[in-house]
Amino acid sequence: MKALVYNGPYDVSVETVPDARIEQPNDALVRITTTNICGSDLHMYEGRSTVESGKILGHENMGIVEDTGPGVTRIKPGDRVSVPFNIACGSCRNCLDGWTAFCLRVNPTEGVDGAAYGYANMGPYDGGQAELLRVPHADFNLLELPQGREHENDFTMLSDIFPTGWHGTELAGQRAGDTVAVFGGGPVGLLAAHSAVLRGAARVFVVDKEADRLALAESIGATPVDFSAADPVEQILDATHGRGADCGVEAVGYQAHDPSGTEHPELVLDNLVKAVRTTGGIGVVGVYVPEDPEAADEGAKHGRIGFDYGTFFSKGQHMGTGQCPVLRYNRGLRDLIIAGRATPSFLVSHEMSLDDAPEGYRHFDKRDDGWTKVLLRPGS
CATH class of the missing domain: 3.40.50.720 (NAD(P)-binding Rossmann-like Domain)
Structure with missing residues (x-):
């Protein structure tokens, strides 16, 4: 699959990497329809983090479920979903208290509670600025969306910002x-x-x-x-x-x-x-x-x-x-979008193919005029 890879400060590139795949029974595989460049990605882009070379970036993701592991019972292939940037187990003390940004089980990094896709210190998980994304604990983490393409630019904001x-x-x-x-x-x-x-x-x-x-x-x-x-x-x-x-x-x-x-x-x-x-x-x-x-x-x-x-x-x-526990809010915000009351897509300035992601990073990092929010379409 194609994916956006971090090589070093101010250096990202689109490379062909091994396909994301089902690794655990509770995993889902999501084909990404829209993934965004986040302002916090720029900390890594500028070399102001410990992110390792070769990391696939991207934690603002949505798409269509392509496959699920045998332990997944709620989510099914064909579902349109938003992927919260938090990766959470759903059963530890913090998850049960609604603090999914600080899950106690999913990040092996010493001293860090909570995990995320494609981010420094947030566990070994690849990001979604790619064609495919592995989602652990899929039944707990994924938010179902209405089928089709309606509200795509609004729903893509539900994963994080x-x-x-x-x-x-x-x-x-x-x-x-x-x-x-x-x-x-x-x-x-x-x-x-x-x-x-x-x-x-x-x-x-x-x-x-x-x-x-x-x-x-x-x-x-x-x-x-x-x-x-x-x-x-x-x-x-x-x-x-x-x-x-x-x-x-x-x-x-x-x-x-x-x-x-x-x-x-x-x-x-x-x-x-x-x-x-x-x-x-x-x-x-x-x-x-x-x-x-x-x-x-x-x-x-x-x-x-x-x-x-x-x-x-x-x-x-x-x-x-602290980081946002996305699951605490995303269902209500989804419904505000569907009802026409919330329109977070007002800030979208650019929609680009995944191949053009390095250009998007350069302009967004420089705060070039008009580059307020960049969406990437891996399928285009």
Whole structure:
């Protein structure tokens, strides 16, 4: 089969590799119809992770079930499915509590709970930027979708970024009528803003500096905040008469940088502490890692991010963090799409063949104008 392979920093290529196959009785084999380039893939693409050369990338996947192992009873060949990026066993303590992003059984990497497709430290599983994908524990993990091609560009967001954006608002404790500040106008940040609107936010701010992202934020009813034009905290405080937002979402992660491009891993956390009112909540879904040898300072190289915890404490704020347990949200979000209330496909900018994936990575990584979300079609 064809698959997108990581070779080294800024070097990915489409190669012919052995076909994915059924390996365990509870596996399913999915023929991928759409797979996406995720903003978090860029951490690996830029060499800012421990992902090994030869890894097949891709954790935002959907497609048609081609085959199943003898232990699979719910899912059947021909089913159209969304594949959550979390790989979960369904029976450990964390899975039973609904925290499938932190499954205790599926990742042999020491010290890491939780697994994912095609991602550094998240287990030995190949990704889905390929023609075929092996899905372990298929009956538990796969989400069935209506047959056909309808809502393809919306449903493809169910594997990660739409649930992750929703999770950010959940971690922040958003309630109806809240003012929400979303830092980061990439795909996750934009879908956090979309989620906030769906959850009844009175007002949503989206902070970024890229004009195309800010325009998309405005198109869904959010207020764009250009942090290259003026201090984003001051802009939010001015717009809320000094009160600040009721809650905020961090959708940037450990490579946060100022308008000049200089990295400050604590920057967004500090800004959220300032921009969110006393007793407000902060949801962190941007990726942070225990080790980042290329970090801007010595502490951050070892995962120690020195944000303004003193002010955070004195303001009585609360913070939720961590990868999204997709199964907690994806069925409800699927039904919002079917009902026409949720349209996460608004951020799609490019649809490309798998062969063109290296070009997609280059443009998306450079934040080239108009490259907001790239979908890959392995079958085209």
